[in-house]
Amino acid sequence: MREFLTKHRELLRFAVVGGTSFAITTVITYVLKFTVLRANPVTALIIGVLVATIFSYVANREWAFRTRGGHERSHEAALFFLISGVALGLNALPQWISRYVLDLQVPQVSLFGQEVADFVSGMILGTVLGTLFRWWAFKKWVFPTEGARLRAVEPAGEPGETGRKAA
Template structure:
């Protein structure tokens, strides 16, 4: 099991960052949805995803993809947030369809039915769709070059000799 985890370290770290981002999204979305954005659930979801995306950039850059790079930092950040914007749209799309195309909202369904539909469409389907897109796009465009930042890998791995000590 350890060998499998080591082989897929980036994916495991990406998943942990994603899980934390999911909790951030969920918390912010529902706090907003049940307080100041009661009549704007898709907006609440978008705000939650935006805040989680900022956390995600820092965590993915410095931890998940810490040895990847290949771009100047400003270019990398711009691509990250552009791709995250596309993913945000993909994340919100299922909830938008649920609410406004399928009318899975009060008064057409019960409040419980509405909340279950919002959770499944926005938090589950939307998050899954956005996450799959991000994994592919981040590796392809944002952090394309493996081993581009070996200094940070050296700091985390005692098996890699430090140039300064030599």
């Protein structure tokens, strides 16, 4: 098991960041959806995803992909948010289809049916689509080079030891 965890450390960290981002998205989305954005559930979802994306950038850069890089920080951030914008569209698309193409909303369905459809389409299907795209795109374009943020560090009296580069 230890070998598996070590081999897939980056993926597991990405999953933890994603799970935390999912929780952030869920809380913000439902707070907005049941208060100030009752008539705009897709907008509530988009705002929830945007807030979670800001958290996600910091957590992915500093923890999940901490040894990867290959770009200046501003270029990396621009790519991250561009890709996250595409993923946001992928995340919102299933709920938009559920609400406005399939018309799974009150009064065509019960309030419970509407909320189940919103959760399954926006929070589950949308999150899966967005997450798969992010994993692929972040490794390909945002953090493409393994080991890019490592450099030699020479502790006092110990030349040649390696350590993590301060970002």
